[in-house]
Amino acid sequence: xxxxxxxxxxxxxxxxxxxxxxxxxxxxxxxxxxxxxxxxxxxxxxxxxxxxxxxxxxxxxxxxxxxxxxxxxxxxxxxxxxxxxxxxxxxxxxxxxxxxxxxxxxxxxxxxxxxxxxxxxxxxxxxxxxxxxxxxxxxxxxxxxxxxxxxxxxxxxxxxxxxxxxxxxxxxxxxxxxxxxxxxxxxxxxxxxxxxxxxxxxxxxxxxxxxxxxxxxxxxxxxxxxxxxxxxxxxxxxxxxxxxxxxxxxxxxxxxxxxxxxxxxxxxxxxxxxxxxxx
Amino acid sequence: xxxxxxxxxxxxxxxxxxxxxxxxxxxxxxxxxxxxxxxxxxxxxxxxxxxxxxxxxxxxxxxxxxxxxxxxxxxxxxxxxxxxxxxxxxxxxxxxxxxxxxxxxxxxxxxxxxxxxxxxxxxxxxxxxxxxxxxxxxxxxxxxxxxxxxxxxxxxxxxxxxxxxxxxxxxxxxxxxxxxxxxxxxxxxxxxxxxxxxxxxxxxxxxxxxxxxxxxxxxxxxxxxxxxxxxxxxxxxxxxxxxxxxxxxxxxxxxxxxxxxxxxxx
Numbered sequence: 001x002x003x004x005x006x007x008x009x010x011x012x013x014x015x016x017x018x019x020x021x022x023x024x025x026x027x028x029x030x031x032x033x034x035x036x037x038x039x040x041x042x043x044x045x046x047x048x049x050x051x052x053x054x055x056x057x058x059x060x061x062x063x064x065x066x067x068x069x070x071x072x073x074x075x076x077x078x079x080x081x082x083x084x085x086x087x088x089x090x091x092x093x094x095x096x097x098x099x100x101x102x103x104x105x106x107x108x109x110x111x112x113x114x115x116x117x118x119x120x121x122x123x124x125x126x127x128x129x130x131x132x133x134x135x136x137x138x139x140x141x142x143x144x145x146x147x148x149x150x151x152x153x154x155x156x157x158x159x160x161x162x163x164x165x166x167x168x169x170x171x172x173x174x175x176x177x178x179x180x181x182x183x184x185x186x187x188x189x190x191x192x193x194x195x196x197x198x199x200x201x202x203x204x205x206x207x208x209x210x211x212x213x214x215x216x217x218x219x220x221x222x223x224x225x226x227x228x229x230x231x232x233x234x235x236x237x238x239x240x241x242x243x244x245x246x247x248x249x250x251x252x253x254x255x256x257x258x259x260x261x262x263x264x265x266x267x268x269x270x271x272x273x274x275x276x277x278x279x
Numbered sequence: 280x281x282x283x284x285x286x287x288x289x290x291x292x293x294x295x296x297x298x299x300x301x302x303x304x305x306x307x308x309x310x311x312x313x314x315x316x317x318x319x320x321x322x323x324x325x326x327x328x329x330x331x332x333x334x335x336x337x338x339x340x341x342x343x344x345x346x347x348x349x350x351x352x353x354x355x356x357x358x359x360x361x362x363x364x365x366x367x368x369x370x371x372x373x374x375x376x377x378x379x380x381x382x383x384x385x386x387x388x389x390x391x392x393x394x395x396x397x398x399x400x401x402x403x404x405x406x407x408x409x410x411x412x413x414x415x416x417x418x419x420x421x422x423x424x425x426x427x428x429x430x431x432x433x434x435x436x437x438x439x440x441x442x443x444x445x446x447x448x449x450x451x452x453x454x455x456x457x458x459x460x461x462x463x464x465x466x467x468x469x470x471x472x473x474x475x476x477x478x479x480x481x482x483x484x485x486x487x488x489x490x491x492x493x494x495x496x497x498x499x500x501x502x503x504x505x506x507x508x509x510x511x512x513x514x515x516x517x518x519x520x521x522x523x524x525x526x527x528x529x530x531x532x533x534x535x536x537x538x539x540x541x542x543x544x545x
Contacts, residue, residue: 054499057503059499059502059503081505081507084502084503084504084505085505088503088504089500089503091496091499091500091503093496095448095493096448096492096493096496096497096500097496097497097500098444099440099441099444099497099500099501099504100411100412100440100444101289101410101411101412101440101443101444102289102410102411102412104515105410105411105412105515108515109501109504109506110504110505111513111515112512112513112514112515113504113505113506113507113512114505115511115512115513116513117513118513118514118515118516118517121513121514121515122515125515139291140291141289141291141447142444143447143448143451154500157504158504161504161505
């Protein structure tokens with residue numbers, strides 16, 4: 001089995017209240033996420049990207065269509081916990097997802113829920129905390145940590161459950177640039193270790209790290225491809241009120257001036273590397 | 280001012296007290312509270328204070344940290360002190376118009392104040408020296424015999440864990456809201472008690488709203504991490520009585536015996 005998440009004709013509707021007509025947040029989405037891949041989902045507020053994320057581990061259930069995670073249907077109540085164990089989720093607000101007042105107890109929360117042996121939980125907690133470089137903080141209280149550190153604890157809490165896939169729902173939206181960089185580094189490390197990553201974001205630079213970019217617009221998949229493919233369609237990206245990464249924009253302007261920049265340059269660092277040849 | 284509340288706050292450490300089984304510490308705290316109500320003379324309080332002092336010294340929690348926890352009850356303390364001092368009838372020491380201080384009143388006032396202070400310090404030692412999770416685990420285990428009569432022991436324990444975890448978060452939230460209101464000209468510091476109480480309403484309403492928002496986020500995050508109640512749940516830190524726990528039980532009973540004998544004899 002090659003794809004970890006398979007979405008077939010997904011429709012999701014919700015009602016603000018009884019009398020109102022249901023709002024269709026997701027309109028007939030078909031996607032496959034490959035095992036071990038790194039997918040970034042971009043979109044403006046209200047594009048349905050967060051709703052999509054919550055559908056991927058059964059927090060929201062599809063109105064129509066089906067989602068398979070690791071082969072389990074998310075609507076199958078018998079396997080809902082298998083779904084959630086397979087597809088962990090990190091949320092936007094680092095404060096509101098930590099359960100315990102001690103870092104290591106919080107990381108242990110997930111494995112405890114899975115009914116794992118105490119000695120094995122201990123091992124997993126220590127490993128997960130080291131993975132996110134927070135080993136030294138295991139006895140601390142979360143409210144004394146910075147936003148970026150709290151978010152790293154939240155990631156460790158998910159990693160300790162040994163998921164095959166982690167869905168990050170705008171994990172850096174509430175962080176400062178330093179915290180943002182830390183989180184992005186950890187996400188890339190987890191991906192390198194073989195975990196499938198789905199990153200919901202509205203930062204273009206973050207999306208440029210992925211190997212696949214999906215742009216959502218009005219509850220539909222608007223663009224889907226490698227970052228190079230997607231960002232080379234600058235006009236289309238801008239038409240849904242998103243920006244292309246700075247490096248891509250610069251490359252386009254340089255091309256207009258007759259300087260040939262390869263199409264695969266989308267990250268700031270690669271751009272610097274490339275331009276410095278002209279020194 | 281909101282940051283001074285130490286009740287329900289854990290002070291990280293690795294002392295003998297910290298490592299005791301939480302069930303022992305909960306029972307000891309309950310016993311200590313009961314003993315404080317049994318005590319009927321100052322010598323009894325002196326014994327209790329010495330015992331508490333030893334516990335504090337062993338736990339290595341800074342005394343200033345514990346004293347800070349007394350601040351929120353300062354008002355209650357002063358109020359009960361004054362009430363006892365002026366209201367009790369007896370041998371009059373000082374009089375001014377209808378106000379009078381009696382020797383018996385003064386004695387009772389000091390007596391009650393000591394009891395209140397020891398009560399608060401003693402019970403705050405429990406939360407200062409016990410990880411919140413261990414504390415709630417302990418409560419859950421102590422309550423589990425009552426599961427048979429339908430007491431949701433696990434749910435109660437989980438609610439307490441979350442409450443303890445979110446005290447600082449909600450305080451921060453309240454602080455933020457207060458600052459936002461002050462920036463727009465709200466005044467919390469002047470005026471009489473009524474006016475000040477009224478000016479707190481615009482803080483409480485948004486605080487409630489954000490508490491519900493946090494609760495919703497947290498519930499979703501817990502579900503995403505496979506939380507499904509207490510069934511089939513394991514614990515990273517298992518609870519087992521060790522040598523020091525038995526030693527603590529002996530000391531606890533010894534102390535209780537001393538208090539009982541002392542209050543009866545004198």
